[in-house]
Amino acid sequence: MKLGLQLGYWGQGPIDNAPALVAAAEEAGFDAVFTAESWGSDAYTPLAWWGAATSRVKLGTSVAQLSARPPTSLAMAALTLDHLSGGRHIIGLGVSGPQVVEGWYGQPFAKPLARTREYVSVVRDVLARERPVTNAGPHHPLPYPADRPGATGLGKPLKPITHPLRSDIPIWLGAEGPKNVAQTAEIADGWLAIFYSLRLADQYEEWLAEGFARPGARRTRDEFEVAATVQVVITDDVAEAVERYRPSTALYVGGMGAKEKNFHAELYRRMGYGDAVDEIGALFREGRKAEAMAAVPDEMVRETMIAGTADEVRAQIKQWEAAGVSMLMVTARDVETIRRLAALV
Known part of the structure; x- marks a missing residue:
């Protein structure tokens, strides 16, 4: 089992002790450090800033949002960071949700599967640097079609001036639903699994197997990474x-998506918490956040956690590994926890 440190995105301000956490993760033997973005801090700037003080640990985005950058721009950031880090970058991508995509980025959310497939294809073409990059797809056309409003018709296919250090920088995708997970297995190098549940492990493997079985699938199951974001707590309580x-579970289920479309809520429904999801969502929409948090059942929080004494946590980690998880992305926020977790694996 590998360990990744998930620093996530910022709240009101930067993570005060992030440099110490990153240094501790590298010293303790963590495989990677990840940053994220929502509608505040971006993923790449903190990753480059904190990563500059490292020499071994991989540097990943989990996730960089597709609608935040055209695929060519993402590829530029990726090849730049990969050079600066000596080949340690992991590209982690996700579609986010309609509230963020349309409300923050002003982009259409429709057809997330097709958009993801097209986006990844363009990024790979940029990194391959075999020819000027063109794309005939409807979501990220290159060059921009001359018959579209505002076009000059002067667009020219280009390839990056800078030669990528690696043409095959790994791309991991955040995915929650069956179609998205299957496509991830088909076109990506790894799956960023948020709210992974052991009870659904067999179902996840079925979704992944569908993708691996498709013609032209990029990886086999043995070559593929499953990185699960999880709260790992060593405690007697x-x-x-x-x-x-509990507040975090309530926020993602009730406050991180619209009533009509909340992928996190749908995931918890698959776990069997449909009634709780309905209640939490209704309370959140009414602005009754404290009551929404109180409505989250203990077992719903525990579902996606690893918690207990050191021996209990070690045993649970082995269960997750046996289920197919190859990396635990932990959200530790103190150096001692990082060291203790490293000692368990």
Whole structure:
């Protein structure tokens, strides 16, 4: 089992002790460090800033949002960071949701599967640098079609001036639903699994297997990474740990998506928490956040956690590994926790 440190995105400000956390993760033998973005801090700037003080640990985005950048721009950032880090970058991508895509980026959310496939294809073409990059797809056409409003018709196919250090920088995709996970197995090098549940492990493997079986699939199951974001808490008081992470579960289920489209809520429905999801969502939409948090059942929080004494946590990690998870992306926020987690694996 590999360990990744998930620094995520910022709240009101930067993570105060991030440099110490990153240094501790590298010293303890963590495989990677990840940053994310929502509608505040971006993923690449902190990753480059903090990563500059490292020499071994991989540097990943989990996730960079597709609608934040054209695929050529993402590829530029990726090849730049990969050069600066000596070949340690992992491209982690995700579609986000319609509230963010249309409300923050002013982009259409429709056809997320097709958009993802096209985006990844363009990024790979840029990194391959075999020929000027063109794309006939409707979502990211290159050059920009001359018959579209505002076009000059002067667009020219280009390839990057800078030669990528690696033409095959790994691309991992955030995915939650069956079609998205299957496509991830088909076109990507890894799956960024948020809210992974052991109870659904067999179902996840079925979705992945569908993608691996498609003609032209990029990887086999043995070559493919499954990186699961998880709260790992070494404690004698599991109830306290559950209470600590209850607000986060409530926020993602009730506040990180629209009533009509919330991928996190749909995932928890698959786990069997449909009634709780309905109640939490309704309370959030009414602005009753404290009540929404209180409505989250203990077992719903515990579903996606690894918690207990050191021996119990070690045993649970082995269960996740046996289920097919190759990396635990942990959200540790103190150096001692990072060291203790490293000692367990």
